[in-house]
Amino acid sequence: MLIAITGAAGLVGTLVRPLLRRPGRVVRLTDIVAIDELGDGEEFQPASITDLEAMTAAFTGADLVIHLGGHSAERPWEQILETNINGGYVVLEAAHRAGVPRVLLGSSLHATGYVAARDAAAAPVLQPRPDTYYGVGKVALEALGSLYADRFGMTVVSARICTVADTIGTGGRTLSTWLSPADLARLIETVSELDRPGHHLIWAVSDNTRSWFSLEAGKAIGFHPLDDAESRIGPDTDVREDRDALLAGVFADANHPLGGTW
Template sequence: MTIAITGAAGQVSTLIRPLLRVPDRVLRLSDISVVSDLAAGEEFVQASVTDLDAMTSFFEGADLVVHLGGHKSERPWRDILETNINGSHVVLEAARRAGVQRVLLGSSIHAVGFVRAADAAAAPVLPPRPDTYYGVGKVAMEALGSLYADRFGMSVVSARICTVGADIGTGGRTLSTWVSPGDLARLVEATAALDHPGHHIVWGVSANTRTWFSPEAGLAIGFKAHDNAEHHITPTTDVQPPNPTDLLAGAFTGDPTRPLGGTW
């Protein structure tokens, strides 16, 4: 099996690559930044997600595309439009041209950042309520994923990834939103085995005791999270539960130091 990963120099890819290295698998990596720490079974192509010809060539022969490329936080609208929205279109169109039937899109909690934490589990899939231009970019990514799944019979998973980390950091709201590298890798494996065409929006979050999210959509595609933030509590962890009336995006929805369209 060959898995093609965009944004391979970023945090998520760096955390999950060691967990995806198995015999008889090729991890084909791409980014505008060079990935130099290649292991056995990995190969790298330097390219931008906005380059249709480069992406089409990069995806040739792949069994799964994992799209993690693009800006990782808020940026001016023109940057989100060109790299995150247009880049998502390029990736999906390139996957279609290359004959790849399975695509995992790295969406974000910021696609629904204005939902209250207490309401997050009201439905397996929440309608969009983006908190930033970055969040709007993720909503557009999901919409494009839906279009390509329905129009071309592809299996597309949009993962609303929450708080990524090798550990839970200082705790607090992370006790509800943490997703471990192991569970992200399990989500990739579930998508690689998915034999059901269509668009599937799932939460990219671990099985945290204090989770705000329903696991139902993930379970429907074979993704079962195993890890739990509670198992990583230390004496310095802030274990105060977040206020359920808080918005999912927390400070990203109103912090004046993080203006809409700013560079964070």
């Protein structure tokens, strides 16, 4: 099996890469940032997600594309448009041209950032309420995923990724939003075997005791997270819950202006 990952040099890619290594599996890493140290079965192919020819070449022969590339926080509209929105189109078009059957898109809870935490589990799938241009970019990515799945019979999973980290730090909202690297790896393994053409929109979050999210859409495609932030509570953990808070967190704070560079 060949898995191709965009944005592999970023935080999320770096955390999950070691968990994807298997005998007989090749993991092709792509990024505009060089990756010098490669693990067993890994290969690096420099490429920008805005370069259709380079992306098509990088995806050739892949069984699964994992799209983690792009800006990971708010940026001016022109940058979101070029890198996150156009880049999402390029990734999906390249996957289609290369004949890749499955794509896992890294969406974000910021596609629904203006939903209050208390309302987030009201439905397995929430309507978009983006909190930033970054969030708008993720909504556009989900829409593109839906289009390519329907038009070309691809299996596309848009995963609204929450807080990916090895630990929960001092807790706070992370007790509700944590996605362990191991659970992200479980999601990737699930999608690598998924044979259900169409667009599947799910939450990428661990099975946290204080979770704000429904896991039903993920379970419907076979994703069963096992980790719980509660198991990481220590003496300095902030266990306060604020279900009146927005999913956006600081992304909707007045100190983080729309289109600003954070």
